[in-house]
Amino acid sequence: MAYPRARTTDLLLQSTGDDLIVFDQQRQLAHTLNRTAALIFKHADGTRAVADLVAVLQAELNEVADEDLVRMALGRLGRADLMEHAETPSMDALRASRRRFVRKVGMVGALTLLLPMVETIVAPRTALAQSGDPTCASDSDSGCESQCLTGCNSDSQSLSATQCDQFCFCNSNSNSASNFCGSDSVFCASA
Amino acid sequence: MPSSNPADAPLKMHTDAFVEADALYFSCYGAQVGILADAVGVLPALLDRLPPHATISDAPVSSCTYQLRLTEATPDSPHCTLSLGNTTLVDNVPLTEGLNRLVSSLQVAVSCHAQNYLFVHAGAVVWKGTALLLPGLSHAGKTTLVKALVEAGATYYSDEFAVLDDNGRVHPYARPLAVRDEAGQVTHQPVETLGGVAGTKPVPVGWMLALQYERGAVWEPTPLSAGQGALRLLENTVMARTRSEDALRIFGRVMETAQAWQGKRGEATQTVAALLHLLEAGG
Incomplete structure (x- = not known):
């Protein structure tokens, strides 16, 4: 990935505060990217090498930004399926980058805020956002028919992916829920 | 809609063809919902149970239409079937239970069909x-x-x-x-x-x-x-x-x-x- 390129298709973007919300219409996932992750996402356009992205972070955030920080961000974005042709680093590799960066900057609060964060949730089916009644209007005129399935089983009511190891992905093409967390499918990247 | 007590509703046997005898339409936050019944006397019981801020509408316009049909001619225990489009929500349940289900579902329907909110x-x-x-x-x-x-x-x-x-x-x-x-x-x-x-x-x-x-x-x-x-x-x-x-x-x-x-x-x-x-x- 000499010139990393972020995905641009089937995504909705919304800036809010320092964060960027990215809604993946293909996978029905919503991500929030903190400032570091958002800067890399915006500037990884296939024309900039990692060194160039380091320079972006140094200019926009802090001079302590380095290649480890950029690779961490690229890794988080790749795991969230927000990069084209992503090299998906292992969690061990990400942790190693994180350790090196933290060691470099020390555990100074403000500087650890530079660490890239990508938090992901599955956009709920309509039924999952209801109380007491799993039925949305299922008439064919409504346009929300596909949203009104009973959806995931009762084990998957909690769809927040704040805990990587408990991430449960509700397959949009079926009514079954499968535990999606594995060694190479960790979406949230706050570890 | 002469009676507000579901138990007083005239009862009729279920037939395959739905014959509309009464209708209630309302709008709420832009959602337009219709409820059709195959008997008179049932729908008035819903009037004070509609979603908040619902406005009764004279025009038979809806993006979401329920059908409520009475299914059993037992005077002591009227039953009903409730459907929405092609989906049966409850089938041959006591009328009170069917109406409770309908009231609950109406709120969901409004939340799904709301316009501009x-x-x-x-x-x-x-x-x-x-x-x-x-x-x-x-x-x-x-x-x-x-x-x-x-x-x-x-x-x-x-x-x-x-x-x-x-x-x-x-x-x-x-x-x-x-x-x-x-x-x-x-x-x-x-x-x-x-x-x-x-x-x-x-x-x-x-x-x-x-x-x-x-x-x-x-x-x-x-x-x-x-x-x-x-x-x-x-x-x-x-x-x-x-x-x-x-x-x-x-x-x-x-x-x-x-x-x-x-x-x-x-x-x-x-x-x-x-x-x-x-x-x-x-x-």
């Missing part, structure tokens, strides 16, 4: 001019907390849906609070019976608190970034998938003014005291 599954109250949203799924304890906040002086907006407009302001959806007792029985209590008042005007959101009830939990909420706050709202949004673009835009506006927090909470009365302290301190 986004429904988020959240309790909502107003405290000193700004709205406090408490997003959460079923049984998250929203009503309990909303009730305690109202009893502490907050203005009631909803125990079920935060209705957001395009500017990120919350509108009232002041249905009677669905208060669950220890046995799990739900009673519907108008806010006035709690000594509270319902809001009438749209209000900007000042606070978004994603709280999860846990017995004995210590109150230690942590602040969320604007993006994280938006995600907490999105994961409780009724039409998150089909209206994702609206949701992102609206939540972006909400988070321009709102502080977002999350954490565990214990009992409602203790939580309210701590929560109001947080609000008074400005976060």
